[in-house]
Amino acid sequence: MPENDKLRVALIGPGRIAAAHLPAIVSASDVATLVAVAGLPHEKERTEDLAGRYAAERAVHDAEAVILADDIDAVVLTVPNHVHAPLTKALVENGKHVLIEKPLATSLADADTMIDAAAANGRVLMVAHCRRFFEGAQTAKKRVADLGRPLTLTHTLGVFAEHVATQWWKSASDTGGLALGLNGPHVLDTMLWLISSRPTRVYAQTRRLRDLWEGEDEAMLMVEFEDGSLASGYISLNTRVPVNDRLINGPQGSMRLTDDRNLWVNNIPAVQEEVVPYINGDSSFDNQFREFVDAIATGRTPQSSAEEARTVVALMEAAHTSQATGQPVDLDAYLTTRI
Numbered sequence: 001m002p003e004n005d006k007l008r009v010a011l012i013g014p015g016r017i018a019a020a021h022l023p024a025i026v027s028a029s030d031v032a033t034l035v036a037v038a039g040l041p042h043e044k045e046r047t048e049d050l051a052g053r054y055a056a057e058r059a060v061h062d063a064e065a066v067i068l069a070d071d072i073d074a075v076v077l078t079v080p081n082h083v084h085a086p087l088t089k090a091l092v093e094n095g096k097h098v099l100i101e102k103p104l105a106t107s108l109a110d111a112d113t114m115i116d117a118a119a120a121n122g123r124v125l126m127v128a129h130c131r132r133f134f135e136g137a138q139t140a141k142k143r144v145a146d147l148g149r150p151l152t153l154t155h156t157l158g159v160f161a162e163h164v165a166t167q168w169w170k171s172a173s174d175t176g177g178l179a180l181g182l183n184g185p186h187v188l189d190t191m192l193w194l195i196s197s198r199p200t201r202v203y204a205q206t207r208r209l210r211d212l213w214e215g216e217d218e219a220m221l222m223v224e225f226e227d228g229s230l231a232s233g234y235i236s237l238n239t240r241v242p243v244n245d246r247l248i249n250g251p252q253g254s255m256r257l258t259d260d261r262n263l264w265v266n267n268i269p270a271v272q273e274e275v276v277p278y279i280n281g282d283s284s285f286d287n288q289f290r291e292f293v294d295a296i297a298t299g300r301t302p303q304s305s306a307e308e309a310r311t312v313v314a315l316m317e318a319a320h321t322s323q324a325t326g327q328p329v330d331l332d333a334y335l336t337t338r339i
Contacts, residue, residue, distance in 0.1 A: 007293050010036040010066045011056075012087065013078035014046045015166055017101060021076050021128075022054040024285040031293050032074075033057075038066045063087060067094050074124075074296060076289075077101060080168040081176050085110035092123040099126045099292045102185040103316065104309035106176035108334065111313045115306045126292050126302040127309035129189040133287035136263040136271040137190065140248070140255055143265055144194050147250025150228035151195055155187045155246045158239025163212065170213045178215025179206065179235045180316050187221075187233040188312045189304070190260075194248065197227040198335065199311070203328040204319035209238050221319055260284065311335065 009025055009032050011018055018037070025034050038060035039047035051059035060066055066075060067090050074097040077087060084105050091098050098118070104127045105111040118125035131137060144151070161169075168174045175181035192199065201224040206216035217237040224230055246257040256264045261273035273283070288304070295302035314334035322329045 006030075007032040007296060008035045008071055008073045009033065009076065010038060010060070010069070010072045010074075011050075011076045011078060012038045012063050012066055013080075013101075014039040014043050014050050015078060018050060018078045020130075020285050021078060021289070022050060024289040025076065026054050027286050028289055028293060031290070031297075035072050036060045036066060036069070038063055067091055067096070072096060074099070074292070076128075080166075080174055081106050081181055082168070082171075082174040085114055088114045088125065089117045092118045092121045092125065095121070095123070097124040097292075097296050099128055099289070101128045102130075102189070102309070102312070103127070103176060103181060104306055104313055106173070106181065106313075106316075108310070108313055108317055111306070111310045115310060118306060124292070124296050124302060125306040126295065127304050127306055127312075128288060129185065129193075129304040129309065129312075130284040130288050131186050131190055131260045132193060132304055133284040133291065134260040135273055135283070136257055136259075136261045137284075139271045140246075140257050140263050141194060143270070144196075144248065144250075144255065146253055146265075147248065147255065148252035149250060150225070150230070151248055151250045152229065153191055153195060153231040153246060153248045154233075155191060155231070156234045156243050157183055157187050158234070158236035158241075158243045159183070160240050160242065161212075161217070161237040172213070172215035175213075175215055176316060177206070177219075177320060178208075178213050179217050179219045179237055180204075180319060181215070183235050183237070184219060184221075184233075184316055184319070185309075185312050187235055188223075188315050189309070190246070191223065191231045191233060192308070192311055192315075194246075195225055195227075195229045195231060197225040197229055199315060199331050200224050200226050201328050201330050202315055202318045202322055204322040205326075206319075206323045216323075219319070221315075223315065 037051040
């Protein structure tokens, strides 16, 4: 990308989350331009609709055309979890920076392949852990040190998936479990981000309450940290009364963060932001995309880097092992010297 030019961006994957990323690209028109929206041939109608709605220069019906295009600098990748690795590797090897939907990958082996390929080709690989980028979450990060150490953190994230929103959700291997693969990264990433200590052990149990899919639709986790902090997470796809609530306690104080937007510190409101439908895009997607663009422009490591996201994948993988064995799992074997 020539100096002072706008970042030329494509989006691959015209599924439901694309409608949250595309407004963020368009809103950053001072620094980026939307060149293409790409999907597979059977997604032609949806691809062309999104390309037209967000004024992309073209609709593309073959990911290979984006991979090889010389007028695209960066790609927002919103494809099923199990194809993250091959597409990312091909994109960075052809000179594209990548902002990829979470999770980074469904296995550590794939995560490492992606990280190595991005590093070898000097490309930015950022993971869309979007819930970091609300003002409430950012303020919580700045003020969490005031609570002292160690911390306890509990995060409840419950939504109601009334039906299978997209066919690949049916497959446990394609999603990385289901609850753990879809919403687990939100819980695990902000847990790791706010506590900022090396995780040492995880215990997890999962259940499937409905037979719409192969994977789990309920998950409970407990994570221990090197500094003595302790975190628990509850992830549900069966919650008819949606909830997204974190409670963080330390020896010097408490914080509560709801919907990533509204923050109380010691029962005093610190940030209050209107809650809008997450899937429609919001301030977190805007802030996240600008972070991606700025990291490319300045050559720095972005917030929510692939290296950080690898730890989330490690915890997901260890959580599945814990579920299978019924035992806590030490994380040393999962957290290599990359972390």
